[in-house]
Amino acid sequence: MALPDIMAYLPIIIPLLILQVTLMITALLHLVKNERLDRNNKIVWALVIIFVNLIGPILYLIFGRKED
Amino acid sequence: MAVLEISQLKKSFGKQTVLDDVSFSVEKGSVFGFIGKNGAGKTTTMNIVLGLLRAESGEVKVNGETVIYGDTKTNRFVGYLPDVPEFYSFLTAREYMQLSLDVSGTTYPNGDQKITDLLAMVGLEDSKKRISNYSRGMKQRLGIAQALINDPVLLICDEPTSALDPIGRKQLLSVLEKVKEKTTVVFSTHILSDVEAVCDEVAILDKGKIVTQGSVSELKGRLSSKRWSVTLETLADAEKVKEALAHNPLFSNISQKDSIVEGETTEGRQAIRSIMEILTRLAIVPEKIERIEPTMEEVFLEAIK
Amino acid sequence: MRGTLAFLKKELIEHTRNYKLFIFFIVFAIIGILSPLSAKFLPELLESLMDENITIILQEPTHVDSWVQFFSNVNQMGLVVMILVFSPLMAREYEKGTLVHMVTKGLPRLSIYSAKLAMLYLSWTLFYWMSALITLGYTYYYFPDSSTEGLLLATVSMYIFGLMLLALLLLSAVILETTFAPLLAVGGFVGLLFLGELVPVIQEWSPLQLNSRNAQWLTGLEPGREIIQSFAVTGILTVFFIAAGAALFRKKAIN
Known part of the structure; x- marks a missing residue:
C-alpha cells in the first residue's frame, strides 16, 4: 500500500491504537498490583493480556481480578 | 410500651416446622436476649420481624405497626446486624455509612458529623481503606455503626458475638450497653455468659417454641x-x-x-x-x-x- | 427518591471501580472507530492482496457499508459485552446478602429495582450513542458525500432493541439468582427470535427487525407496516419485562 494511503488512515488508526494500549496498560497495572493472584497465574494472565488483542485485557478485567 | 410484639408466629420450610406458635413481646428500654441452640429458629424469627421472610400465620408489630412481608415501612424503626455482615466491598466505611444514611431516609442537621461519631464509637473513624480489605472484626464493628445510622427504636442483632475474639466481644457488649439508653436491643445468642452480662429480659426458644420467658432473676428464681x-x-x-x-x-x-x-x-x-x-x-x-x-x-x- | 439516587450512586461507583464502565467505554469506542475503518479499509486491502492478473469488481464502498459494519459490531460485540458484564448484577447481591442492609434500612424494593434498571439503561444509552456518534463522524470524514437518510430510524431501532434485551436481562437476573444464567436466558430469547424468522407471520411482528434491517433504511427503503408492528411488539415486551421483574422482585425473599 502506498504511503499517502497510510497517511489517510492515520486519523482513525491512531485513536484506535491509543484505546487498545490504554486498555492493555490498565489491565497490566492492575495485574501487577493484584495481591489475590499467585506468581504463575500472573504470568499466564500477562501473556493473555499482551497477546490476545482486545479480548485478553477485557477477560482479565472481568474474570481475572478476583476482587468482588 | 412494647416495642416488639410477636404473636402466634408459625413458619415451616417444607415439612419441617421451624416456628410453632411463637409469642413474646419486648418492652422499651431493655436488652432482650433471644436464646436458643443453633437451628432453634432464632434467625428465622428475626428475618420475619425484618420483613425478609413470610410467616405462615401470626402477627408481628414493631413500635405498634404491623410488619408486612415485602414492605419495608416498619424497618425505619429498626437497626439490624446480621451474624456475618457483608457490605459493598468496593466502598470505604464512610461511603458505606453515607449510603446507609441516604437509603434509610433519615435526616440530620449534620449527617457528616453523625457518621463521624458512629465510626468513632466503633473505632473506624480514620480508616480510608475499602471494605474489601477489612478483617472480620472490623466488618462486625462497621455492622454496628451502620445499624445505628437511623437512630433505631429497636436494634436487632443476630449472634453478634459468636464470630469474635474475647476482646471484640467485650467491646461489642459494652457498645450494646451504651446503645441501651436510647434503643431497645434484641439479640439472639447461644453464648450464655453474654446474656448474663447485658440482658434484662430473655426468652428461650427451643424446637420452634418459646419455652420460657421473663427477667433473668425471675427465671433463676423459677x-x-x-x-x-x-x-x-x-x-x-x-x-x-x-x-x-x-x-x-x-x-x-x-x-x-x-x-x-x-x-x-x-x-x-x-x-x-x-x-x-x-x-x-x-x-x-x-x-x-x-x-x-x-x-x-x-x-x-x-x-x- | 433520595434512596433510589443513593443506590444508583452506589451502582455507578461499583461499576467504575470494578472497571465495568471503562470496559464499555473502550469496547464501544472501538466499535465506533472500527466500523468506518473496516468499511473503507477492507476493500482496499483485498484489492492490494489480489493477483494483478485477476480482476475482481469490488464496488466502491459507501457510507452504508460503514453503518452495516456498525450494526453488525454492535450486535456481535457491543450488546454481547454489555449483557455479559451485567449478567451478575443481581446474583452478586443475592450471594453476598448485601441487599439485606438496604432493605432492612427501609429502602423500598422498587427503589433497588429502578436503580438497577437505571444503571443498565444509562450505560446502554451513553455508550451506544457515543459509539454511533463516533461512527457518524468518521463516516462523514471518509465518505463526504454520505446522506443521513433513514439514519435516525436505523440507529433508534437498534437502541430500542437493546433496551428490550436489557429489560429481559434484569428480569432473568431477578428470577435466576445465578451469575451467568441471565446471560443464557437472553441468549435463548434471541435464539427463539431467530427460530421465529422461519414463520412469515412471526417474522412480520418480530422485534428482530429492529436489529437486522437497520441498513435497509439507509438505502432509501420506505419503512412499511411491519416495522411499526415490530416497534409495538418490542415496546410491549419491554414494558412487560420491566413490570414482571418489578413485581417478582417485590415478593423475592432476601436474606
Whole structure:
C-alpha cells in the first residue's frame, strides 16, 4: 500500500491504537498490583493480556481480578 | 410500651416446622436476649420481624405497626446486624455509612458529623481503606455503626458475638450497653455468659417454641432445683452433716468434697432453714452456708429439657 | 427518591471501580472507530492482496457499508459485552446478602429495582450513542458525500432493541439468582427470535427487525407496516419485562 494511503488512515488508526494500549496498560497495572493472584497465574494472565488483542485485557478485567 | 410484639408466629420450610406458635413481646428500654441452640429458629424469627421472610400465620408489630412481608415501612424503626455482615466491598466505611444514611431516609442537621461519631464509637473513624480489605472484626464493628445510622427504636442483632475474639466481644457488649439508653436491643445468642452480662429480659426458644420467658432473676428464681453448699471446719463435721442431711427428703444429690457439703433442693429458703436447724441440733458451727446462684446455663438446660 | 439516587450512586461507583464502565467505554469506542475503518479499509486491502492478473469488481464502498459494519459490531460485540458484564448484577447481591442492609434500612424494593434498571439503561444509552456518534463522524470524514437518510430510524431501532434485551436481562437476573444464567436466558430469547424468522407471520411482528434491517433504511427503503408492528411488539415486551421483574422482585425473599 502506498504511503499517502497510510497517511489517510492515520486519523482513525491512531485513536484506535491509543484505546487498545490504554486498555492493555490498565489491565497490566492492575495485574501487577493484584495481591489475590499467585506468581504463575500472573504470568499466564500477562501473556493473555499482551497477546490476545482486545479480548485478553477485557477477560482479565472481568474474570481475572478476583476482587468482588 | 412494647416495642416488639410477636404473636402466634408459625413458619415451616417444607415439612419441617421451624416456628410453632411463637409469642413474646419486648418492652422499651431493655436488652432482650433471644436464646436458643443453633437451628432453634432464632434467625428465622428475626428475618420475619425484618420483613425478609413470610410467616405462615401470626402477627408481628414493631413500635405498634404491623410488619408486612415485602414492605419495608416498619424497618425505619429498626437497626439490624446480621451474624456475618457483608457490605459493598468496593466502598470505604464512610461511603458505606453515607449510603446507609441516604437509603434509610433519615435526616440530620449534620449527617457528616453523625457518621463521624458512629465510626468513632466503633473505632473506624480514620480508616480510608475499602471494605474489601477489612478483617472480620472490623466488618462486625462497621455492622454496628451502620445499624445505628437511623437512630433505631429497636436494634436487632443476630449472634453478634459468636464470630469474635474475647476482646471484640467485650467491646461489642459494652457498645450494646451504651446503645441501651436510647434503643431497645434484641439479640439472639447461644453464648450464655453474654446474656448474663447485658440482658434484662430473655426468652428461650427451643424446637420452634418459646419455652420460657421473663427477667433473668425471675427465671433463676423459677428454677425447680436450687443448689446450696455448707462449708465446715473439719472433715469429721462434714461427715456428720452429710449423714444428717441425707435423711431429709428436702435435699437431693448430696455430695461431699473435703469439708464442703453440697447438694440440690426444690425449696431454696426452706432448705437453708433446715440446714441451720440441723447444724444447731448437731452443735456444729459452719464456716459458711450458701445458696448458690444458678447460672444462665442451668436455666437454659432446664428450659429445654 | 433520595434512596433510589443513593443506590444508583452506589451502582455507578461499583461499576467504575470494578472497571465495568471503562470496559464499555473502550469496547464501544472501538466499535465506533472500527466500523468506518473496516468499511473503507477492507476493500482496499483485498484489492492490494489480489493477483494483478485477476480482476475482481469490488464496488466502491459507501457510507452504508460503514453503518452495516456498525450494526453488525454492535450486535456481535457491543450488546454481547454489555449483557455479559451485567449478567451478575443481581446474583452478586443475592450471594453476598448485601441487599439485606438496604432493605432492612427501609429502602423500598422498587427503589433497588429502578436503580438497577437505571444503571443498565444509562450505560446502554451513553455508550451506544457515543459509539454511533463516533461512527457518524468518521463516516462523514471518509465518505463526504454520505446522506443521513433513514439514519435516525436505523440507529433508534437498534437502541430500542437493546433496551428490550436489557429489560429481559434484569428480569432473568431477578428470577435466576445465578451469575451467568441471565446471560443464557437472553441468549435463548434471541435464539427463539431467530427460530421465529422461519414463520412469515412471526417474522412480520418480530422485534428482530429492529436489529437486522437497520441498513435497509439507509438505502432509501420506505419503512412499511411491519416495522411499526415490530416497534409495538418490542415496546410491549419491554414494558412487560420491566413490570414482571418489578413485581417478582417485590415478593423475592432476601436474606
